[in-house]
Amino acid sequence: MKKRLLTLMMTAVLALSAVACTSAGVGNETVTDGTETTEAAETSGDATQETVEIDEGNSGSSDKILRTAASFAYASLDVHKEYYGWYTSIYGVSETLFKMDENMNAVPMLAEDAVADGSVWTITLKDGVAFSNGNPLTADMAVRNLQRLAEVNERFAYLADFEMTAVDDKTFTVDTGDVYPTLRNELASPEFGMMDLDATTDFDNDPICTGPFVISKFQPEGDVEVVRNENYWGGDVNLAGAVFYYMQEDDPKLLAMQSGEIDCYNSVSSAALAVYEQEPDKYNVVSIPGARLQFYILNENTLDDAVREAINLTVDKDKIAEYLSGTVSPAVGPFNTNAAYGKVTVPAVDTAKAKEILEADGYMLNADGFYEKDGERLTINIKYYAARSLDTIAILIQEQLKEVGIDSILGVEEDPDATYIATGDFDLALYCMIADKAGDPLYFIESTLMDGAYYDCGGFDDAHCEELIGELKYETDTVKRAELANEIIQIAIDDNAFGYVGLFNSTTVLRPGVSGFAETIPFDFYGIDADTTIE
Amino acid sequence: MIRNILKKIAEIVLILVILSFFVFLLLYIAPGDPAEKRLTSQGVAITKQVLDAERERLGLLKPFLVRYGEWLLSVIRGDFGISFKDDMPVAPKLYKGLLNTFFLAFTSLSVSLIVSFILGVSSALRKDSMLDHAVRIYSFIANSLPNFLISVLLMYFFCIKLNIFPVIASGNIQGLVMPVLCLSIPMTGRFIRQIRTEVLNQMNEDYVMGMKCRGVKKHYIALNIIRNSLGHIFTIVAIQIGTLMGGSVVIEAIFRWPGIGKLVMDSISARDYPVIMGFVLIMGTIYIVVNTLSDMLDKVLDPRIEKD
Numbered sequence: 001m002k003k004r005l006l007t008l009m010m011t012a013v014l015a016l017s018a019v020a021c022t023s024a025g026v027g028n029e030t031v032t033d034g035t036e037t038t039e040a041a042e043t044s045g046d047a048t049q050e051t052v053e054i055d056e057g058n059s060g061s062s063d064k065i066l067r068t069a070a071s072f073a074y075a076s077l078d079v080h081k082e083y084y085g086w087y088t089s090i091y092g093v094s095e096t097l098f099k100m101d102e103n104m105n106a107v108p109m110l111a112e113d114a115v116a117d118g119s120v121w122t123i124t125l126k127d128g129v130a131f132s133n134g135n136p137l138t139a140d141m142a143v144r145n146l147q148r149l150a151e152v153n154e155r156f157a158y159l160a161d162f163e164m165t166a167v168d169d170k171t172f173t174v175d176t177g178d179v180y181p182t183l184r185n186e187l188a189s190p191e192f193g194m195m196d197l198d199a200t201t202d203f204d205n206d207p208i209c210t211g212p213f214v215i216s217k218f219q220p221e222g223d224v225e226v227v228r229n230e231n232y233w234g235g236d237v238n239l240a241g242a243v244f245y246y247m248q249e250d251d252p253k254l255l256a257m258q259s260g261e262i263d264c265y266n267s268v269s270s271a272a273l274a275v276y277e278q279e280p281d282k283y284n285v286v287s288i289p290g291a292r293l294q295f296y297i298l299n300e301n302t303l304d305d306a307v308r309e310a311i312n313l314t315v316d317k318d319k320i321a322e323y324l325s326g327t328v329s330p331a332v333g334p335f336n337t338n339a340a341y342g343k344v345t346v347p348a349v350d351t352a353k354a355k356e357i358l359e360a361d362g363y364m365l366n367a368d369g370f371y372e373k374d375g376e377r378l379t380i381n382i383k384y385y386a387a388r389s390l391d392t393i394a395i396l397i398q399e400q401l402k403e404v405g406i407d408s409i410l411g412v413e414e415d416p417d418a419t420y421i422a423t424g425d426f427d428l429a430l431y432c433m434i435a436d437k438a439g440d441p442l443y444f445i446e447s448t449l450m451d452g453a454y455y456d457c458g459g460f461d462d463a464h465c466e467e468l469i470g471e472l473k474y475e476t477d478t479v480k481r482a483e484l485a486n487e488i489i490q491i492a493i494d495d496n497a498f499g500y501v502g503l504f505n506s507t508t509v510l511r512p513g514v515s516g517f518a519e520t521i522p523f524d525f526y527g528i529d530a531d532t533t534i535e
Numbered sequence: 536m537i538r539n540i541l542k543k544i545a546e547i548v549l550i551l552v553i554l555s556f557f558v559f560l561l562l563y564i565a566p567g568d569p570a571e572k573r574l575t576s577q578g579v580a581i582t583k584q585v586l587d588a589e590r591e592r593l594g595l596l597k598p599f600l601v602r603y604g605e606w607l608l609s610v611i612r613g614d615f616g617i618s619f620k621d622d623m624p625v626a627p628k629l630y631k632g633l634l635n636t637f638f639l640a641f642t643s644l645s646v647s648l649i650v651s652f653i654l655g656v657s658s659a660l661r662k663d664s665m666l667d668h669a670v671r672i673y674s675f676i677a678n679s680l681p682n683f684l685i686s687v688l689l690m691y692f693f694c695i696k697l698n699i700f701p702v703i704a705s706g707n708i709q710g711l712v713m714p715v716l717c718l719s720i721p722m723t724g725r726f727i728r729q730i731r732t733e734v735l736n737q738m739n740e741d742y743v744m745g746m747k748c749r750g751v752k753k754h755y756i757a758l759n760i761i762r763n764s765l766g767h768i769f770t771i772v773a774i775q776i777g778t779l780m781g782g783s784v785v786i787e788a789i790f791r792w793p794g795i796g797k798l799v800m801d802s803i804s805a806r807d808y809p810v811i812m813g814f815v816l817i818m819g820t821i822y823i824v825v826n827t828l829s830d831m832l833d834k835v836l837d838p839r840i841e842k843d
Contacts, residue, residue, distance in 0.1 A: 082576075082621065083577045154574065154588050154589045222793060246791060252690065252703075414567070418567050433575075443580070454581065454582065454583055455580060
């Protein structure tokens with residue numbers, strides 16, 4: 001009996017291990033094309049690597065393969081679904097009608113131009129634009145792409161209300177019903193990437209797009225490999241291909257860069273940044289203010305005007321940015337100051353004035369060094385969540401407030417949207433979001449300042465501001481839009497409804513000779529393109 | 536015999552139903568919204584209308600009991616549902632993660648057991664020798680080191696300094712060495728101490744004294760000691776299997792090992808209830824089955840347990 005039982009168990013263990021051995025480490029890879037990248041992946045097993053080269057002749061100027069790390073990986077490559085289009089754009093596979101440039105302008109990509117006449121936009125496609133299979137991108141295909149996006153992505157369901165018509169092969173119109181000035185910018189969102197809907201048979205694993213690269217190997221929620229699109233409509237493609245290793249953790253990325261296994265990556269952590277900056281001959285670090293904003297909401301329902309003003313005069317963004325060692329740039333308003341709609345002013349830090357304001361409002365310092373009024377200590381309820389350095393910022397703000405005599409209690413939540421943002425149970429709520437998603441201020445203003453907006457949870461309400469937002473919605477002149485946006489944001493700043501702390505830097509590290517990894521564009525959804533180069 | 540087996544199966548099913556109900560309830564009560572997590576995963580703000588539409592689509596507006604009932608019926612039919620995070624079927628995700636984790640866990644456990652057994656028994660048989668001191672110091676240090684620290688130190692040493700292994704490893708044997716080492720080092724620390732203690736306990740038993748008095752050969756006494764220690768060792772291993780199959784999130788994240796631990800952590804962050812529930816059900820089953828097998832094995836190895 002004993003022997004039989006032991007034999008049975010041993011057999012079961014051996015059988016299970018045999019099954020596991022045959023499958024472990026092998027994801028549901030989809031290999032679609034190209035032996036070149038397989039070679040690159042195999043070579044990556046070597047501890048010391050030089051830039052991978054392949055022998056095959058190509059039309060581009062280089063036969064090199066770029067190796068990089070990606071912090072996110074998804075289960076699908078369907079450009080229109082979820083945020084997958086961000087990654088097909090980073091992989092250089094999908095392209096949009098317009099593209100955001102370094103100055104946050106939507107510039108033509110697949111489209112020649114987009115002209116608005118009232119509520120009707122006329123969009124003209126560039127000549128010669130074709131998918132990687134050689135099929136041309138027609139106006140009808142572009143319209144069907146927009147219609148599919150509306151169907152499969154809840155965030156773009158509003159597109160279903162627009163009337164879209166293909167006028168000829170290269171021109172189509174979009175009737176938005178009301179005047180819709182931001183359509184051109186929205187068309188630059190990566191989810192608007194164009195796919196050959198007729199020829200694509202597997203949207204999740206092998207979408208056929210117009211980009212300079214095509215997918216050669218896709219492992220859902222894992223590594224992705226691309227090879228040069230030999231039929232690229234835009235001309236020569238420098239790289240022969242690229243490998244995107246899925247690496248979530250910061251330390252392995254740093255070690256992989258040091259061991260020469262990757263050529264570049266973005267979203268560099270402050271610890272890694274300090275290492276790279278010590279060896280400038282080995283690493284080229286490019287850091288620019290990005291579009292992701294760290295800010296706080298001051299609750300007008302629980303804090304009076306004087307306290308809010310004192311808080312904003314006390315919080316020192318420069319010191320916070322300094323402490324976060326290069327990962328954040330101090331913000332003035334919610335947008336990059338280079339943008340035309342980023343021209344606002346905030347009072348300089350002045351703790352003496354903050355104290356004066358509190359004292360004028362009837363607060364007095366008690367024996368503990370904290371302000372109190374009517375025997376009640378001034379205590380701020382700070383809510384935050386432990387991501388995007390908000391935990392560090394919360395502690396720094398607490399320290400800075402303490403120095404002027406304002407006491408505070410920190411409260412951490414795992415899910416801010418379901419807790420303090422939804423309930424308004426805070427005095428000061430920290431949050432981080434993309435403030436500028438497509439080179440226009442309306443999205444952020446509508447999300448945080450408009451009456452009833454999800455993130456207008458601190459009681460900010462201003463009739464004039466609401467009126468201006470109404471104007472901004474329909475204003476088509478970009479100069480006037482910027483002026484309106486600046487006026488709206490200035491109202492919120494003057495009302496001390498918010499504190500804009502910092503803009504996350506888009507920090508990229510590259511090996512010398514590597515360039516064109518979207519290191520100068522402040523948006524998260526760009527990566528390699530036809531110009532990406534390894535010298 | 537058959538009656539006992541049926542009774543055991545009925546017990547397992549009942550435990551799993553109760554477990555799944557309470558986990559479903561806890562997920563329902565806990566703050567967090569899968570729809571909101573999904574829509575804002577890249578930090579883009581959303582409107583209330585979009586959020587409500589997504590909640591409706593995912594079936595989150597239905598009452599608790601309806602949702603639980605639908606999930607349970609679906610599982611009975613063999614369907615673990617669709618992931619809230621990406622609309623992909625849950626079963627293949629769990630299957631792939633479990634197999635990868637099993638492979639890693641089985642290899643680490645085997646390495647740990649072999650090393651620990653040799654060092655633990657040798658250390659006990661040569662109590663207070665230099666070897667014993669060295670082994671005890673090793674087990675103390677290995678047991679104290681956190682996984683993430685071991686991972687980064689080993690990576691730095693083997694990948695950067697010695698240049699033996701790549702930082703970016705794929706699912707081959709070369710890629711297995713580092714994660715196995717990282718899992719095995721703390722595990723050997725625990726196992727060695729427990730094996731040594733158990734062997735020392737056995738050495739103080741009367742039967743050992745009796746064998747020595749009767750002049751039984753040393754190696755035969757040692758074999759008896761080891762045999763009698765096995766029951767306890769198997770219990771420790773059974774507990775460790777459960778822990779290992781739960782996945783080692785840190786190791787999986789650092790070494791890019793697509794196991795169940797990382798999948799579940801990502802699913803918890805995304806409030807991906809179908810994946811979490813599937814995991815709970817499978818892990819519950821594994822725990823119960825492994826512990827039942829461990830009890831059976833104990834009885835085989837030590838018949839006194841049955842008599843008690």
